[in-house]
Amino acid sequence: MTDTINAIFLGILEGLTEFLPVSSTGHLILFTDILGFEGPPGRVFEIVIQLGAILAICVLYWRKLWNVGINLPTSRASQIFVGNILIAFLPAMVLGALLHDYIKQVLFSPTVVCYALIAGGVALLILERTLNKPVFFRVDDLPLPTAFKIGLLQCLALVPGVSRSGATIMGGLLLGLDKRTAAEFSFFLAIPTMAGAVAYDLYKNWAMLAIDDWQIIAIGFTAAFVAALAVVQFMLRLITRWGFAPFAYYRIVVGAVMLALL
Numbered sequence: 001m002t003d004t005i006n007a008i009f010l011g012i013l014e015g016l017t018e019f020l021p022v023s024s025t026g027h028l029i030l031f032t033d034i035l036g037f038e039g040p041p042g043r044v045f046e047i048v049i050q051l052g053a054i055l056a057i058c059v060l061y062w063r064k065l066w067n068v069g070i071n072l073p074t075s076r077a078s079q080i081f082v083g084n085i086l087i088a089f090l091p092a093m094v095l096g097a098l099l100h101d102y103i104k105q106v107l108f109s110p111t112v113v114c115y116a117l118i119a120g121g122v123a124l125l126i127l128e129r130t131l132n133k134p135v136f137f138r139v140d141d142l143p144l145p146t147a148f149k150i151g152l153l154q155c156l157a158l159v160p161g162v163s164r165s166g167a168t169i170m171g172g173l174l175l176g177l178d179k180r181t182a183a184e185f186s187f188f189l190a191i192p193t194m195a196g197a198v199a200y201d202l203y204k205n206w207a208m209l210a211i212d213d214w215q216i217i218a219i220g221f222t223a224a225f226v227a228a229l230a231v232v233q234f235m236l237r238l239i240t241r242w243g244f245a246p247f248a249y250y251r252i253v254v255g256a257v258m259l260a261l262l
Contacts, residue, residue, distance in 0.1 A: 003037070003038075003216055004216070004219060006032075006035050006037045007037075007039075007045070007216045007217075007219040007220040007223070008219060008220070008223045009031075009035075009223075010028055010031060010032065010035075010037065010045075010049070010220055010223075011049050011052065011219065011220035011221065011222065011223025011224040011227065012223050012224070012226075012227040013027055013028065013031060013227075014027075014028060014049050014050060014052070014053055014220070014223075014224040014227070014228075015052065015053045015056070015223065015224040015225065015226065015227025015228035015229075015230075015231065016227050016228075016231060018050060018053035018054075018165065018190070018224070018228055019053070019057075019165050019183070019186070019187060019190075019228070019232055019235050019236075020163075020165060020166075020235055020239075020247060021120070021124060021163045021165055021166030021169055021170070021244060021247050021251075022117075022163055022166070022247055022250060022251055022254075023113070023116070023117060023120070023157075023160065023161045023162060023163035023164075023166065023251075024050060024053070024163075024164075025046060025047075025050070025160045025161070025164075026113040026116060026117055026160050026161035026162075026163070028046040028049075029046065029108055029109070029110055029113050029160055029161075030110055030113055030114075030254075030258055032045075032046065033110050039213075039216060040205075040208075040209055040213035040214075040216060040217060041205060041208040041209070041213070042104065042201070042204065042205035042208060043104055043108055044201055044202065044205050044209065044213070044217065045213075045216060045217055045220055046108075047197055047198055047201045048198050048201065048202065048217050048220075048221060049217065049220035049221045049223075049224045050194050050197075050198070050224065051194055051195065051198045051221065052220070052221040052222060052223070052224030052225035052228065053224045053225065053227070053228035054190050054191055054194045054195065055225050055228075056224075056225050056228035056229040056232060057187050057188070057190060057191060057228070057232065058191065059229060060229065060232055060233070061187070061188070068081050068082060077140040078140075080140050080141075080142070081139055081140050081188075083144060083147075084139060084140075084142050084144065084147035084185075085147070085188055085189055085191075085192060086192070087144050087147050087148045087151060088147045088148060088150050088151030088154065088168075088185075088189050089151060089189060089192040089193055089196070090148075090151060091148075091151045091152050091154065091155050092151065092154050092155050092157075092158070092193050092196075093192075093193075093196050095155050095158060096158060096196070096197060096200070097200060099158060100200065100201075100204065103158055103159075103160075107158075107159055107160055108160055109160075110258065110262055111259070111262055112159065112160060112161060113160050113161035113255075113258075114161065114255045114256075114258045114259040114262065115161070115255070115259070116159050116160065116161025116162045116255075117161045117251045117252070117254055117255030117258075118251065118252050118255035118256060118259070119162075120161070120162055120163055120166055120248075120251055121247075121248040121249065121250070121251030121252035121255065122248070122252065123170065123248075124166070124170065124244045124245070124247060124248035124251070125245060125248045125249075127170055127173060127174070127244070128243055128244055128245050128248070131173055131174075132176070134173075134176055134177055134178035134179075134181075135176040136175075136176050136177045136178070136181055137177075137178050137181055138181060139181060139184060139185050139188060142177070142185070146175050146176070147185075149171065149175055150168055150171040150172055150175060150185065150189070151189070152171075153167050153168065153170065153171030153174075154167050154168045154171065154189065154193065155167075161255075164186075164190065164193065165183075165186045165187075165190070166247075168182070168185065168186040168189055169182045169183055169186050169239075169244075170244075172185055172186070179239055179240050179243065180236065180239075180240050183236055183239050183240070184236075187232075
């Protein structure tokens, strides 16, 4: 029962933080440590439940994704959209596969997460004060080189605590996207990125997973899906209206407090 409650709590936490620049993986690592949660082996739980939050994006943006798929053979805008997502996905796919074991064994540490939270918070504050006027207002309008550069910056999030959404949103803002477009590009980019991460993680750890492990994963996955489904649009409005300074201060405070506790 305790594991079930912890899995529900961690799933909700994942759904609430996945699309904010505060690092959902970092929060999961910190709270599994605080709760003493002994999840499935290989840190599979922390990775796989993130796909629940990504599934919420597929549901919320199903019309956009459906139209892109249907019109892909004939629509230049759909082709640009898919090309941008795929080219931005490639760097993380390659580096994630090459560094998978090192990341899991060395970087999945509460101390690493705390330092990354603080550093990312400082970076967000600096970015908020130095932004230039945006020049891109739709994902379909991005040039391929710009999308690729955002994908390179997403690789920073291989370090837990950096935040995948934070890295891609900051990268988008630096490269001329407006706040809403940067956030939505981060949402769409999460679909292949997290699907690839989950598939590779399950491939590496499949033999170690028992029935009980799958049950705990399913509970966390479902909780993450429901939580993300409920809050994604609110979070998008929050980012668009208030910017990133509140999240920057939050990161710094959480990182510093947790580091002191550790």
